Each structure stands twice: as C-alpha cells, then as structure tokens.
Amino acid sequence: MFFSTLVIGLVLGGTYALIALGLTIQYGIARIMNLAYGEITIAGAFFVFLLVSSMGLSPLLGLVLVVPLGFALSWLLYGIVFHPLVKRASHAGQLEIDSILVTFGLMFLAQGLFTMFFGSEFAGYSWLQTPVNLLGAKIAAGRVLGLLIAVLIGGGLWLAMQRTRWGVNLRAVANHPEFAPLVGINRNSAARVAFGLGGAIAAAGGAVMSMYQPFTAVDGGFLTMKALVIVIMGGVGNLGGALMAGLMIGVVEAYVSYAIDPGLTLAATYTIFLGVLLWRPKGLFA
Amino acid sequence: MKTFGILTFLVLAVGMAVLPLGIGDYGHGVLVGMMSYIVLASAWALFSGPTRYVSLATVAFFGIGAYTVAVLADHLPFGAILVVAGSIGLCVALLVGLATLRLAGIYFVIFSFGLAELVRQLITWFETSVNHTLGRYIFIEVSTAQIYWMLLGLGIITLGLRWWIGNSRLGLAVNAIGDDETVARHAGVNVTGVKLALFAVSSVLITLAGAIQAPRWTYVEPSIVFNPTISFMTLVMALLGGPGRLWGPVAGAVPLYFLFEWIATRFPDQNAIILGLVFVAIVFLVPGGLLSLIDKWRARARAAGEQAHA
Known part of the structure; x- marks a missing residue:
C-alpha cells in the first residue's frame, strides 16, 4: 500500500507540476499574477470532454488541439487586458494589484460561463481504465499515460528554455527585465509569448487531468491555489523547482488522503506552504 | 470643518439607528445585510x-x-x-x-x-x-x-x-x-x-x-458560513468606493449590496458573471474608486474657474 500510494501521488503530482509550470512562466516572465489561471485549465478539460463525449474523438487528439487554442486565448488576453494595465502601471506593485483584481474578475466570469453551459455537475469520461501493474501498484493506464505526457511536456519545455535562443531570450526577461531591451530583446513581445505559453501549458494540464479525473465548473480556483503554492515552493520562474515541488505536493496529498482523510488535502498543502514561507520564502531550491 | 464632520456623522448614526422602527421584519433583514457589508468592507x-x-x-x-x-x-x-x-x-x-x-x-x-x-x-x-x-x-x-x-x-x-x-x-x-x-x-x-x-x-x-x-x-x-463569495463581495465593494477613503467602502457597499440583491432575485444563475464583470470594470474605469471621481470633478471645476478668471 505504501508503494502504490507513492505511485498514485507521483501521477497526481505530475499533473500539478505541469499546471504549475505554466503559472511560473506567466508570473516569472510576463510578471502577471494570474488568478484566473485554473480557469484556462478547466476550459481545456471541458474542451477535451466535449470532443470525447459528443464527437467520440480520442482525448490525445484533444490534447494536441487544445495546446494552440490555450496559447491563442492567453496571447489575446494579454494583448487586450494586461498590456493596457502594464502600460498604465506606475510601478510593479500597482501592476500586481491591478492584475490580481482583473484576473479575479475573469475567474468569476469564466466560472459563471462554465456553469451556465455545462451545469455544476461533475464532468468526465472513462478512458483507458484497464489497470496496469506498475512496480507492484495497480493503476489505471490513463493515469500512467497522463504522467508520461506531463513529463514529456515539462522536459521538452525545460530543454527549450535551456538550449534554444528563444529560451535564452525569455530567461533574460525573467532575470533582468530592465536589461533585456539593451541586448535587443523586445520585452513586450517576450511577455506576451510567455503569457501565451503559460496558457498553452495550463490547457494541456486540463486535457491531461480530464483523462483520469472528473472535474466541475468551479474547480479552477483550487487548481490556481495549488499551482501558486507549488510556484512559490519551487521559486518563482524556476521550472525545475516547480516540477519537484509539484511531485512533492502530489505525493503528500496522496498519503494524507490515504492515511488521514481525503478532505484534508488542501490543509496539508497549506501546512507545507506555511512551512516554506517561514523557513525558505525564496523557494526550496534557491 | 472637523466639528461639522463629527456632527454629520452623529446625525447619520442616529438616523440609521431609528431606521428599523418604521418597517417590518423583511426590511430588518435587508438592513442587516446592508449593514453587514458596510462593516465588512x-x-x-x-x-x-x-x-x-x-x-x-x-x-x-x-x-x-x-x-x-x-x-x-x-x-x-x-x-x-x-x-x-x-x-x-x-x-x-x-x-x-x-x-x-x-x-x-x-x-x-x-x-x-x-x-x-x-x-x-x-x-x-x-x-x-x-x-x-x-x-x-x-x-x-x-x-x-x-x-x-x-x-x-x-x-x-x-x-x-x-x-x-x-x-x-x-x-x-x-x-x-x-x-x-x-x-x-x-x-x-x-x-x-x-x-x-x-x-x-x-x-x-x-x-x-x-x-x-x-x-x-x-x-x-x-x-x-465559509462561502467564498462573501470575501469577493467585500473586496469589490471596498474597491468600488475607494479603500483609501473613510467613506469609500460605505459608498461602495450600499449600491452594490442592492445591485446584487436585485441580481440574485432576477438572474440567480448569472450572479458570478456579473460579479466578474464588475471587478474588471472597476479596475479599468474607476481604479481609484468612485469617491476619487469627486476629486477629479473638483479639480476640473477649479481649473475651469481659474481659466474664466484669467
């Protein structure tokens, strides 16, 4: 039981890590605190759910389609909503408050729309439920595939950020936003691309989540909260840190819900968060 | 000016205190809801x-x-x-x-x-x-x-x-x-x-x-009792009026309380959507709160007055 709980936790943590990656990119590079982030994830999940349940398509096809859609939606959102706020803000603190408030509004708007179209019931589909034996733990094939996809996307992104010219540009904006323009980097377009990229990852995370777990129209808030905790734990903008922290949170949640009570998973997450804040506020891996 | 402010405050407080006397139990409920949000904001x-x-x-x-x-x-x-x-x-x-x-x-x-x-x-x-x-x-x-x-x-x-x-x-x-x-x-x-x-x-x-x-x-x-909507309503009310001013939260709480009461009876399913739109509108249209608009009008009136004088 010890071992299978670990595997379940890692699978769960893989999705969390994937979702948190997008948020750490949005906050670290575009400097927008996006509290409507989880809503993009839920939008991705609903999109795949619709494709699978009403058109009978494969969830994997849904995943492929949802990534560019998530990117486009977030890219447009940055241009329409956040760019005017960035231009208006007199200092970083003002932008932070403005973006928190606006994304709150967007969170409500999205939750209201989801509830209007899909109702407040759980949505989900069954896919690859056949159990596979993974190191002694019996686990649904869909979950294992979800973990694999999360690792693939996360690893690919990490490589792209480390090894390509494009990744170097984005990291330059993240580390020294005021110096990046001096070496010819367009800060505004870098921020916009980063925000879009974050949205693409959020939507992909939602697609993966829908493959093994039912969800509701208002689950986005929880996802945002967990992703935020993971981002802070890993250090803002630190991709490797977010991956590690995401897996950790997943494992802790799995053990808490197995050993104590499934209703206490958020309490466990927050206890860890409190510990990190008191002990290492710059992140575990700083 | 200071005594005038205190006097207005006292008159207002007494006025609010006698308000329940003339109305029935439904009215009392409305007053409790409104006063609750005034306090919270x-x-x-x-x-x-x-x-x-x-x-x-x-x-x-x-x-x-x-x-x-x-x-x-x-x-x-x-x-x-x-x-x-x-x-x-x-x-x-x-x-x-x-x-x-x-x-x-x-x-x-x-x-x-x-x-x-x-x-x-x-x-x-x-x-x-x-x-x-x-x-x-x-x-x-x-x-x-x-x-x-x-x-x-x-x-x-x-x-x-x-x-x-x-x-x-x-x-x-x-x-x-x-x-x-x-x-x-x-x-x-x-x-x-x-x-x-x-x-x-x-x-x-x-x-x-x-x-x-x-x-x-x-x-x-x-x-x-832990309904998160209460947090968001409080926040949006204080922001609408202007959280930096003494009367800002009150000025935001009263109209929004009645607006949301009305929405809750007329369009109960669109509550979240409207709340979200109000948030976005405040940040873009009245970033300093409603009461900051008074300052703006005053400044404009003064500028216009000076121009006429010159």
Missing part, C-alpha cells in the same frame, strides 16, 4: 486600504465568528460568546500575519486566498471524524432589529477607528508603508508591527460581524 479597508495588501481572508474570519457562536450557543451568554469569538479571530490573525506579512505582499494574497478553505476543511474534518456530526443549530433569543443595532454599533466603531488611525501617527506610518515600504523602513517605521496590528484589528472586526449575525441562520454548516 470598512473593516477590510482598515487594513487593505492604506497598506495596499489585497486580503481574501474576509470569509475565513467571518466564518470563524459564526462557527464559534454555533459551538458555544448552548453554553455561554451571547455577550461572552462574542468576546471568545473576537479572541479566536485575533489569535488566527496574529498567526497568519506573523507568517506572511513580513514577506512580499504576494505571499499574503496567496495565503489569504486559501485560508477560508483551509479553515473550512479543518472544521469539517474535526466535526465528522471527532464529533461524528456535521452542522449545528443555533437557538439564541435575538431579534433581527437587535442584530442590526449591534452591527450598526460595530460599524460606528469601525469607522471611528479608521478615522482615528487616519489622523494619528499610526496613520502616517501606514500610509508611508503603502507608498513605499523600503522608504518607510528607513524612516524608522516598524513596518511588520504596523501591518500586523492593522490586520489584527481588521480581522477581529470581521470576526465579530460574523458572530453577531450567526443567530439569523439557525442552522450552521461549514460550507454555509
């Missing part, structure tokens, strides 16, 4: 206005207050319960504040975002696994009008505190923090201490607002 702004920390923990303290009443209703007189509730709110506020307020504001936002859910989960878990029940009944002999008067008293205290803070050395320190924390620190302001004190006062007021209203529910469950 003003208490929220007491901390968040000058420090510019966005707190989403309102319903965490509101719920703690209400739940304390539910647990102690059969054991203590109402007055004593209020004291206990206030003390619990104070302890939680100090704990949360000590952990988050010495760090950058964003940590506080994130923690307060989930605090209500955290408290709700802990209480639900405790009630189901230790007490083996969920939900409690509250039987306390308090009329709706009495609840209204208590809330009015709390509102007067809240506004009085905000006025006093705004005109004291503490207010100067708090405003310095809101403008530039580093500068404030260098000027010798005990930044963390000031923030913590304000957060504690604001949280106790919110806890009391929850406790005072608890008898109106009769049946209480964690998911009822």
Whole structure:
C-alpha cells in the first residue's frame, strides 16, 4: 500500500507540476499574477470532454488541439487586458494589484460561463481504465499515460528554455527585465509569448487531468491555489523547482488522503506552504 | 470643518439607528445585510486600504465568528460568546500575519486566498471524524432589529477607528508603508508591527460581524458560513468606493449590496458573471474608486474657474 500510494501521488503530482509550470512562466516572465489561471485549465478539460463525449474523438487528439487554442486565448488576453494595465502601471506593485483584481474578475466570469453551459455537475469520461501493474501498484493506464505526457511536456519545455535562443531570450526577461531591451530583446513581445505559453501549458494540464479525473465548473480556483503554492515552493520562474515541488505536493496529498482523510488535502498543502514561507520564502531550491 | 464632520456623522448614526422602527421584519433583514457589508468592507479597508495588501481572508474570519457562536450557543451568554469569538479571530490573525506579512505582499494574497478553505476543511474534518456530526443549530433569543443595532454599533466603531488611525501617527506610518515600504523602513517605521496590528484589528472586526449575525441562520454548516463569495463581495465593494477613503467602502457597499440583491432575485444563475464583470470594470474605469471621481470633478471645476478668471 505504501508503494502504490507513492505511485498514485507521483501521477497526481505530475499533473500539478505541469499546471504549475505554466503559472511560473506567466508570473516569472510576463510578471502577471494570474488568478484566473485554473480557469484556462478547466476550459481545456471541458474542451477535451466535449470532443470525447459528443464527437467520440480520442482525448490525445484533444490534447494536441487544445495546446494552440490555450496559447491563442492567453496571447489575446494579454494583448487586450494586461498590456493596457502594464502600460498604465506606475510601478510593479500597482501592476500586481491591478492584475490580481482583473484576473479575479475573469475567474468569476469564466466560472459563471462554465456553469451556465455545462451545469455544476461533475464532468468526465472513462478512458483507458484497464489497470496496469506498475512496480507492484495497480493503476489505471490513463493515469500512467497522463504522467508520461506531463513529463514529456515539462522536459521538452525545460530543454527549450535551456538550449534554444528563444529560451535564452525569455530567461533574460525573467532575470533582468530592465536589461533585456539593451541586448535587443523586445520585452513586450517576450511577455506576451510567455503569457501565451503559460496558457498553452495550463490547457494541456486540463486535457491531461480530464483523462483520469472528473472535474466541475468551479474547480479552477483550487487548481490556481495549488499551482501558486507549488510556484512559490519551487521559486518563482524556476521550472525545475516547480516540477519537484509539484511531485512533492502530489505525493503528500496522496498519503494524507490515504492515511488521514481525503478532505484534508488542501490543509496539508497549506501546512507545507506555511512551512516554506517561514523557513525558505525564496523557494526550496534557491 | 472637523466639528461639522463629527456632527454629520452623529446625525447619520442616529438616523440609521431609528431606521428599523418604521418597517417590518423583511426590511430588518435587508438592513442587516446592508449593514453587514458596510462593516465588512470598512473593516477590510482598515487594513487593505492604506497598506495596499489585497486580503481574501474576509470569509475565513467571518466564518470563524459564526462557527464559534454555533459551538458555544448552548453554553455561554451571547455577550461572552462574542468576546471568545473576537479572541479566536485575533489569535488566527496574529498567526497568519506573523507568517506572511513580513514577506512580499504576494505571499499574503496567496495565503489569504486559501485560508477560508483551509479553515473550512479543518472544521469539517474535526466535526465528522471527532464529533461524528456535521452542522449545528443555533437557538439564541435575538431579534433581527437587535442584530442590526449591534452591527450598526460595530460599524460606528469601525469607522471611528479608521478615522482615528487616519489622523494619528499610526496613520502616517501606514500610509508611508503603502507608498513605499523600503522608504518607510528607513524612516524608522516598524513596518511588520504596523501591518500586523492593522490586520489584527481588521480581522477581529470581521470576526465579530460574523458572530453577531450567526443567530439569523439557525442552522450552521461549514460550507454555509465559509462561502467564498462573501470575501469577493467585500473586496469589490471596498474597491468600488475607494479603500483609501473613510467613506469609500460605505459608498461602495450600499449600491452594490442592492445591485446584487436585485441580481440574485432576477438572474440567480448569472450572479458570478456579473460579479466578474464588475471587478474588471472597476479596475479599468474607476481604479481609484468612485469617491476619487469627486476629486477629479473638483479639480476640473477649479481649473475651469481659474481659466474664466484669467
């Protein structure tokens, strides 16, 4: 039981890590605190759910389609909503408050729309439920595939950020936003691309989540909260840190819900968060 | 000018106090709801206005207050319960504040975002696994009008505190923090201490607002008293009026309370959508709050007057 709980936790943590990656990119590079982030994830999940349940398509096809859609939606959102706020803000603190408030509004708007179209019931589909034996733990094939996809996307992104010219540009904006323009980097377009990229990852995370777990129209808030905790734990903008922290949170949640009570998973997450804040506020891996 | 302000305040307070006399029980309920949001928005702004920390923990303290009443209703007189509730709110506020307020504001936002859910989960878990029940009944002999008067008293205290803070050395320190924390620190302001004190006062007021209203529910469950919408409504009301001004939260709370009451009866399913749109509209259209528009008009009138003079 010890071992299978670990595997379940890692699978769960893989999705969390994937979702948190997008948020750490949005906050670290575009400097927008996006509290409507989880809503993009839920939008991705609903999109795949619709494709699978009403058109009978494969969830994997849904995943492929949802990534560019998530990117486009977030890219447009940055241009329409956040760019005017960035231009208006007199200092970083003002932008932070403005973006928190606006994304709150967007969170409500999205939750209201989801509830209007899909109702407040759980949505989900069954896919690859056949159990596979993974190191002694019996686990649904869909979950294992979800973990694999999360690792693939996360690893690919990490490589792209480390090894390509494009990744170097984005990291330059993240580390020294005021110096990046001096070496010819367009800060505004870098921020916009980063925000879009974050949205693409959020939507992909939602697609993966829908493959093994039912969800509701208002689950986005929880996802945002967990992703935020993971981002802070890993250090803002630190991709490797977010991956590690995401897996950790997943494992802790799995053990808490197995050993104590499934209703206490958020309490466990927050206890860890409190510990990190008191002990290492710059992140575990700083 | 100062005596004029105090006189207006007194007249207004007396006017609000006699308001329930002419109307029935339904009217009392409406008044309680309105006064509750006046207190919540003003208490929220007491901390968040000058420090510019966005707190989403309102319903965490509101719920703690209400739940304390539910647990102690059969054991203590109402007055004593209020004291206990206030003390619990104070302890939680100090704990949360000590952990988050010495760090950058964003940590506080994130923690307060989930605090209500955290408290709700802990209480639900405790009630189901230790007490083996969920939900409690509250039987306390308090009329709706009495609840209204208590809330009015709390509102007067809240506004009085905000006025006093705004005109004291503490207010100067708090405003310095809101403008530039580093500068404030260098000027010798005990930044963390000031923030913590304000957060504690604001949280106790919110806890009391929850406790005072608890008898109106009769049946209480964690998911009822920790309803996150209360936090967002409070936030959006304070922002609409302008959290930096004494009367800002009141000016935001009254119209929005009636707007949302109307929406809740006419379009119950579109509540969230409209709340979301109001948020976005405020940030883009009235970033400083409604009352800041008065300043703008005054400045424009003055400029026009000077032009005519020249």
